[in-house]
Amino acid sequence: GEDVEQSLFLSVREGDSSxxxxxYTDSSSTYLYWYKQEPGAxxxxxxxxxxxxDMKQDQRLTVLLNKxxxxxxxxxxxxxxxxxxxxxxAETDGNTPLVFGKGTRLSVIA
Amino acid sequence: GAVVSQHPSRVICKxxxxxxxxxxxxDFQATTMFWYRQFPKKSLMLMATxxxxxxxxxxxxxxxxxxxxxxxxxxxxxxxxxxxxPEDSSFYICSAPTGRTKNIQYFGAGTRLSVL
Numbered sequence: 083g084e085d086v087e088q089s090l091f092l093s094v095r096e097g098d099s100s101x102x103x104x105x106y107t108d109s110s111s112t113y114l115y116w117y118k119q120e121p122g123a124x125x126x127x128x129x130x131x132x133x134x135x136d137m138k139q140d141q142r143l144t145v146l147l148n149k150x151x152x153x154x155x156x157x158x159x160x161x162x163x164x165x166x167x168x169x170x171x172a173e174t175d176g177n178t179p180l181v182f183g184k185g186t187r188l189s190v191i192a
Numbered sequence: 193g194a195v196v197s198q199h200p201s202r203v204i205c206k207x208x209x210x211x212x213x214x215x216x217x218x219d220f221q222a223t224t225m226f227w228y229r230q231f232p233k234k235s236l237m238l239m240a241t242x243x244x245x246x247x248x249x250x251x252x253x254x255x256x257x258x259x260x261x262x263x264x265x266x267x268x269x270x271x272x273x274x275x276x277x278p279e280d281s282s283f284y285i286c287s288a289p290t291g292r293t294k295n296i297q298y299f300g301a302g303t304r305l306s307v308l
Contacts, residue, residue: 113295122302122304123301123302124198124299124300124302125236125285127297127298127299170235170236176293176295179238179241180297182235182236183235184235
């Protein structure tokens with residue numbers, strides 16, 4: 083089946099930029115998402131990008147998509163302690179349920 | 193964004209009892225909702241797709257009689273864990289798709305089930 087891979091951990095200093103990377107195998111992925119999960123909570127949709135886009139920016143968040151390499155990244159500028167959470171990458175071709183990565187645990191050091 | 197409400201947020205029950213979890217789309221209609229299970233420090237595992245007015249579609253390995261799903265209206269899906277056992281203890285999360293192409297999924301806050 084289709085697969086989504088993410089590194090498991092990332093640690094950054096407060097004020098620095100964080101870059102969380104994700105690779106996927108589904109060549110027909112149409113919609114790609116980034117979700118944030120804080121301890122004991124559900125998933126919060128942060129942002130999403132369509133496969134016909136290369137980049138999307140929303141305030142401190144920048145999503146880059148390299149469709150050729152099937153690589154998606156999420157950059158968080160000026161990372162704050164409140165950004166500490168698990169970030170999930172997910173994709174779908176539009177006809178099947180979301181496929182999630184295992185999540186990247188972001189730790190922000192004050 | 194759209195709001196999906198999930199209740200209860202936490203349940204502690206005795207082994208053998210049944211537990212019902214509700215998932216509601218508050219400001220949109222959802223003919224389809226999804227139920228996931230998340231183990232500690234793991235990703236989400238899709239359990240089933242809930243379809244309004246028809247039977248749910250279960251993923252391979254998920255017991256239909258164990259996890260009963262009912263989607264009686266366009267804004268409500270329920271998951272009932274029947275005769276719960278300690279191994280059913282987990283974090284259960286629902287989601288509902290919205291948007292023009294129904295590909296933007298919003299998630300509930302999750303339900304932590306602990307079976308003693």
